[in-house]
């Protein structure tokens with residue numbers, strides 16, 4: 001991998017510009033991905049937050065769903081935030097009947113899991129692999145991860161009703177997902193971790 005990777009941001013819908021900005025700050029070249037051709041040109045991909053049901057429909061309409069699944073199956077690193085986390089989940093609870101996902105991470109996520117009263121909130125989360133300081137995490141109508149398969153590494157949790165808490169950050173090989181939006185807070189540690197994954201660092 002070159003020192004300067006090309007990272008795509010899936011640009012069907014959602015907060016694309018914020019991810020482009022952070023990735024460029026970190027020295028990556030970026031491409032807004034709206035077609036299978038563009039997808040071919042990237043070393044890694046970010047799937048932003050937004051609305052997973054809409055994103056799913058648009059991915060099918062733009063003939064991107066199958067190419068996305070193929071590249072994931074072939075090992076392309078992908079980082080999904082919020083709706084992007086849902087897109088990377090093998091199983092979704094609370095989705096619409098026709099909602100498809102790209103899949104790739106052996107997990108079940110629950111859409112809009114934190115409930116109406118807490119549509120959005122901010123809290124410090126310890127994330128495995130980015131250092132000691134908690135990450136200031138912004139959650140917006142966020143999913144949580146209800147369960148994970150044996151190959152999934154849990155990177156972060158927030159307090160929940162039981163002792164284990166709720167899983168909000170995971171990684172399976174080159175695929176990484178967070179329930180929250182690190183592109184909004186100016187702390188670049190999670191994007192940096194992803195850029196390192198794309199560069200081939202473990």
Ligand SMILES: NC(=O)CC[C@H](N)C(=O)O
Nearest residue numbers: 049050051052082083141
């Ligand atoms: N901020 C977000 O990405 C919200 C996700 C949205 N609730 C969904 O289900 O797709």
